Amino acid sequence: MTTTGDSRGILFPGQLPAFERVDAPEDIRDRVEWFWIPRWELTDGATSTQTVLPFPASHLVVEHGHVNLYGPTTGISVRVLSGHDWAFGMRLRPAGLAALTSEPAEFLDTYLSFAAPGLLSLVTTPMRAGENTAAVRAAADWVRREIAGADDTGRTANAMVDLIAADRSITSVGELAERMRMSVRSVQRLSARYIGLSPLAVIRRYRLQEAAVQLRARESVAMGDLAAQLGYADQSHMCADFRGVLGITPGEYRRVKG
Structure with a gap:
């Protein structure tokens, strides 16, 4: 197991508490992306x-003596931390989410208590002892036992998200459907069933995450150049999308990023 270097979604790295992302073992990567x-x-x-721009995905989280299933979000996520505590989450792949719920859109921008006492006890003991690696191993074993592996349709849903995440040139649902060799309607149904968001929302989320990464890493990048790199028609479209989701313009984000 290795710590992933993917920083997308983390808007203000300097404000993070001690934080670790660990890639899921290969044999459960069809259900869980990382812990x-x-x-x-x-x-x-x-x-x-803590302000993050979540991936277009759902998460199973052990926190405060409970297990919660967090649904996909339509915007940024803000949490205020206090005291001394921890959380343990797993980012679910589309196939993994589908094994847990048939209607992911029902908990859009919210969460549900999830009955998983085995997971709660398996993770809590090592986490309280400060043993992250042991907690990851225990959670991975739980996934192997309790979450069914991906079927053909689940693998297609996973592949759709992988394609969007990797290929900046995909900026429309029509382009995505063409690359997937599916109809637009089939792509829309797949996204609704396995993610709970529209495919266009998934595309835009990855592009906005990439925009935030580039604005942090490249102080001199021109907004027009960045918009072109991310497949926007022009700078104004990127800025409007950025502000609509994050509540600030790209220029404002560049000035306040931490």
Whole structure:
């Protein structure tokens, strides 16, 4: 197991608590992309605001003595941390989510309590002892036992997301359908069943995440050049999309990024 270097979705890295992302073992990668583990220890009365632009995916999270299934989001996610605590999450692949729920859109922008006492006890014990690696191993074993492997349609849904994430040239549902050799309607149904978002929303989320990464890493990149690289028709379209989801313009983000 290795720590992933993918920083997409993390808008303000300097504000993060101790944080680790660990790639899922290959044999369960059809169900779980990676495990993520934040730990924080704040002084009395202190808080830390965490703002992320989540991947277009759902997460199974052990936190505060419960297991919750977080659905996909339509915008940024903001959480305020306090005290001394931890969380343990797994980013679900489309096929993994479909094994847990048939209607992911029902918990769009919210979460549901998920009955998984085995997972709760398996993860909590090593996490309380500060043993991240043991917690990941226990969670991976639970996934092997409790979440069914991907079928053909699930693998197609996984492949669709992989294609969107990897190919910046895909900016429309029509282009995605052509690359998948499917009809637009079939792609829309696949995205609704396995993600809970429209395929266009998935495409735009990955492009906005990439925009944020580039704005952090390349101080001198011109907005017009960045828009072209990410497949936007022009700078104004990228800026409108960025502001519509993040609430600030790309220029404002560049100035306040941490």
